[in-house]
Amino acid sequence: MYFSKKAQPFFLPKDQSYINNKNSPETIRLSIGNPPPDGFPVSRIREASRQILEGDPNSVLNYSEAAGMESLRQTVAAFLNRRGDAVVGPDDKITITTGGQQAITLAVQLFCDDGDVVLVEEPTFMVALDIVRSLGATPLGVKMEEDGVDLEDLERKMAMTPKPRLLYIIPDFQNPTGITMSEKKRREVCRLAYKYGIPVLEDNPYYELRFSGDFLPFVKCCDEHGMVALTSSMSKIIAPGMRTGYVVAGGKMGEGFEKLKTASDFHSNSWAQRVCGAIMAEGMEKELEGLRALYRDRGGLMVSCLEKYLHPDAAFTRPEGGMFIWVTLPEYVDMKAFLAALNENHVQVVAGSLFMADGGANCRSFRLSYSLATEEDIERGARIIGELTHRFCK
Amino acid sequence: MYFSKKAQPFFLPKDQSYINNKNSPETIRLSIGNPPPDGFPVSRIREASRQILEGDPNSVLNYSEAAGMESLRQTVAAFLNRRGDAVVGPDDKITITTGGQQAITLAVQLFCDDGDVVLVEEPTFMVALDIVRSLGATPLGVKMEEDGVDLEDLERKMAMTPKPRLLYIIPDFQNPTGITMSEKKRREVCRLAYKYGIPVLEDNPYYELRFSGDFLPFVKCCDEHGMVALTSSMSKIIAPGMRTGYVVAGGKMGEGFEKLKTASDFHSNSWAQRVCGAIMAEGMEKELEGLRALYRDRGGLMVSCLEKYLHPDAAFTRPEGGMFIWVTLPEYVDMKAFLAALNENHVQVVAGSLFMADGGANCRSFRLSYSLATEEDIERGARIIGELTHRFCK
Numbered sequence: 001m002y003f004s005k006k007a008q009p010f011f012l013p014k015d016q017s018y019i020n021n022k023n024s025p026e027t028i029r030l031s032i033g034n035p036p037p038d039g040f041p042v043s044r045i046r047e048a049s050r051q052i053l054e055g056d057p058n059s060v061l062n063y064s065e066a067a068g069m070e071s072l073r074q075t076v077a078a079f080l081n082r083r084g085d086a087v088v089g090p091d092d093k094i095t096i097t098t099g100g101q102q103a104i105t106l107a108v109q110l111f112c113d114d115g116d117v118v119l120v121e122e123p124t125f126m127v128a129l130d131i132v133r134s135l136g137a138t139p140l141g142v143k144m145e146e147d148g149v150d151l152e153d154l155e156r157k158m159a160m161t162p163k164p165r166l167l168y169i170i171p172d173f174q175n176p177t178g179i180t181m182s183e184k185k186r187r188e189v190c191r192l193a194y195k196y197g198i199p200v201l202e203d204n205p206y207y208e209l210r211f212s213g214d215f216l217p218f219v220k221c222c223d224e225h226g227m228v229a230l231t232s233s234m235s236k237i238i239a240p241g242m243r244t245g246y247v248v249a250g251g252k253m254g255e256g257f258e259k260l261k262t263a264s265d266f267h268s269n270s271w272a273q274r275v276c277g278a279i280m281a282e283g284m285e286k287e288l289e290g291l292r293a294l295y296r297d298r299g300g301l302m303v304s305c306l307e308k309y310l311h312p313d314a315a316f317t318r319p320e321g322g323m324f325i326w327v328t329l330p331e332y333v334d335m336k337a338f339l340a341a342l343n344e345n346h347v348q349v350v351a352g353s354l355f356m357a358d359g360g361a362n363c364r365s366f367r368l369s370y371s372l373a374t375e376e377d378i379e380r381g382a383r384i385i386g387e388l389t390h391r392f393c394k
Numbered sequence: 395m396y397f398s399k400k401a402q403p404f405f406l407p408k409d410q411s412y413i414n415n416k417n418s419p420e421t422i423r424l425s426i427g428n429p430p431p432d433g434f435p436v437s438r439i440r441e442a443s444r445q446i447l448e449g450d451p452n453s454v455l456n457y458s459e460a461a462g463m464e465s466l467r468q469t470v471a472a473f474l475n476r477r478g479d480a481v482v483g484p485d486d487k488i489t490i491t492t493g494g495q496q497a498i499t500l501a502v503q504l505f506c507d508d509g510d511v512v513l514v515e516e517p518t519f520m521v522a523l524d525i526v527r528s529l530g531a532t533p534l535g536v537k538m539e540e541d542g543v544d545l546e547d548l549e550r551k552m553a554m555t556p557k558p559r560l561l562y563i564i565p566d567f568q569n570p571t572g573i574t575m576s577e578k579k580r581r582e583v584c585r586l587a588y589k590y591g592i593p594v595l596e597d598n599p600y601y602e603l604r605f606s607g608d609f610l611p612f613v614k615c616c617d618e619h620g621m622v623a624l625t626s627s628m629s630k631i632i633a634p635g636m637r638t639g640y641v642v643a644g645g646k647m648g649e650g651f652e653k654l655k656t657a658s659d660f661h662s663n664s665w666a667q668r669v670c671g672a673i674m675a676e677g678m679e680k681e682l683e684g685l686r687a688l689y690r691d692r693g694g695l696m697v698s699c700l701e702k703y704l705h706p707d708a709a710f711t712r713p714e715g716g717m718f719i720w721v722t723l724p725e726y727v728d729m730k731a732f733l734a735a736l737n738e739n740h741v742q743v744v745a746g747s748l749f750m751a752d753g754g755a756n757c758r759s760f761r762l763s764y765s766l767a768t769e770e771d772i773e774r775g776a777r778i779i780g781e782l783t784h785r786f787c788k
Contacts, residue, residue: 135503
């Protein structure tokens with residue numbers, strides 16, 4: 001049996017040596033970036049579900065509108081526009097997806113044929129690398145700086161021949177680095193996208209989880225030429241098991257997302273669309289404030305513990321929201337040995353190499369997530385990591 | 395902005411001349427193949443949902459197992475195997491998808507690179523044609539006979555160079571023809587698939603809706619060499635708004651589906667997986683008998699009305715299950731004028747050309763669906779169609 005060229009890499013055994021995964025009762029898991037269950041609006045979900053299933057069950061049981069319910073699309077538009085910016089403009093279409101993840105899949109389908117290049121931040125969301133490859137395209141990393149992509153490197157790569165077909169970015173509290181792109185860079189990214197004719201997928205699932213500093217405009221709002229599609233989801237603000245996300249895009253791009261979603265699986269689960277729509281329509285500022293406080297507490301504690309325990313040569317990011325911190329060790333550190341030592345000491349992190357388009361053979365970084373960690377885990381985990389940095393750094 | 399070559403056809407305006415879509419209060423809709431809401435197990439869905447959301451809400455709210463819940467996979471396996479055949483064998487994996495439709499998407503991704511050919515029945519499910527194209531592959535039709543694909547035409551096309559990468563079939567009560575593939579042909583299809591090394595996707599959503607004759611073995615059960623993947627869903631036996639389906643495949647094929655689903659959107663909605671799992675695990679023979687009776691009544695009435703009213707030169711299929719009948723007029727009929735006359739007379743059907751891989755310029759058929767029609771609609775619709783056949787046939 002012959003498998004497609006693009007599917008073949010999925011059958012290769014993954015290099016386990018960079019995955020830190022020892023499990024025991026004493027394991028401190030700073031690896032998983034899942035939302036904390038204490039942030040789920042369980043009683044509101046129950047009540048919305050009860051009302052729908054009692055009052056209008058057929059609205060969630062039969063086939064519904066292709067590519068998403070009109071009522072949810074309107075609610076999402078109002079939610080995104082509630083701060084004043086026209087995130088969803090009159091020319092934009094919203095397609096409801098199975099999590100934001102499916103919007104990445106659709107974007108690659110919409111813009112890439114076999115062998116086409118997708119520019120990604122380096123490092124980037126590891127699943128995005130899988131998606132790009134699963135559709136026959138090739139991810140190529142663009143260097144990151146403390147305030148987002150390196151614009152020189154971005155322009156050099158946008159100018160390549162053959163031309164890259166898509167730029168994928170996570171501007172706020174990026175996965176895996178926690179970095180936020182400055183407003184100036186957002187505008188520059190849009191200018192370059194227009195100059196080189198390369199559309200941008202802005203993946204912004206953590207946007208509402210800002211716990212310090214001011215909200216920045218979405219990249220989509222910095223774009224005057226319809227080059228940017230925005231995807232986000234209800235995974236981090238309601239619950240990820242809903243698998244309900246969306247992508248907003250103008251003109252032909254918006255039409256393309258809608259048509260490809262319709263072809264792929266017609267539409268996502270209707271119950272989740274109605275329940276999420278009901279909760280968002282009634283307002284969720286209280287829940288969002290609660291989530292921000294929760295992430296602020298855990299993120300703040302993690303940063304202060306890292307400041308206390310880490311060797312001064314170990315650098316780490318200080319996120320203003322979201323759930324990730326990126327730790328980078330000096331070049332001379334034997335990363336394999338460091339990760340093995342973490343494993344020995346029952347601390348789970350994710351090796352940075354997994355987030356690199358090129359496999360990251362020389363990567364000296366790892367990702368920490370504090371979203372599910374208790375205070376004790378954060379304190380003990382940071383202490384152990386700190387001790388190891390002192391052992392491995394000169 | 396540059397769109398992928400494969401997305402470009404999706405921006406073309408569709409030829410509306412073959413779509414029969416006049417809507418008015420008196421319209422008789424024999425076009426839509428949706429399951430009838432009177433067949434949805436509403437109270438069981440309510441009760442299962444209540445138990446889950448009261449008892450264990452986090453089981454449906456956080457991320458769940460990649461590519462589907464283990465509990466649902468086991469329930470699906472037991473359901474498929476309950477008649478005795480090992481539809482799901484020890485080497486098989488089940489991947490939970492967003493409707494059966496997503497399994498077609500994953501199959502094309504798994505087997506096809508840009509330009510590869512997918513063999514389909516002619517006519518076939520029109521959405522499958524869109525899916526194949528949306529992933530850069532090309533559908534090629536294989537002639538249909540009264541008992542399924544024409545084996546000679548199939549072998550001739552399987553032997554082509556370059557070799558087709560996938561065969562897509564709907565063996566029971568096919569959409570759009572209502573045709574069921576004979577058991578002998580099922581075995582031959584498997585033999586040819588093995589001989590030419592071409593995997594088969596068996597799409598079998600209507601299997602449980604058999605209302606006359608004996609259940610035939612799934613094509614997957616006629617296959618001794620792991621060449622067949624089976625997809626089906628809960629859309630026709632519970633409710634389509636669930637968007638819960640599955641694909642069963644052995645060995646590397648099963649692994650490939652699981653990995654591509656995980657990359658595409660991680661997993662489908664969890665609530666629907668739990669609710670469908672609970673209902674299927676408790677047993678649903680009573681519901682299935684009810685559905686069969688409902689389709690038997692409507693399908694039987696439609697066939698007897700067509701026998702009564704149609705011109706003898708108008709041929710039509712007599713399905714043993716499912717929801718579709720395929721009517722074919724003599725070659726000399728001006729099909730465009732016939733469809734326009736149906737439209738004038740407020741009867742909605744689907745033009746057969748839409749189900750043809752080659753666009754069906756010479757197609758003289760149309761699809762009737764009786765799943766949502768009342769007795770009166772069926773009687774009146776068949777009478778009007780019959781009168782028009784007498785007007786258009788010599």
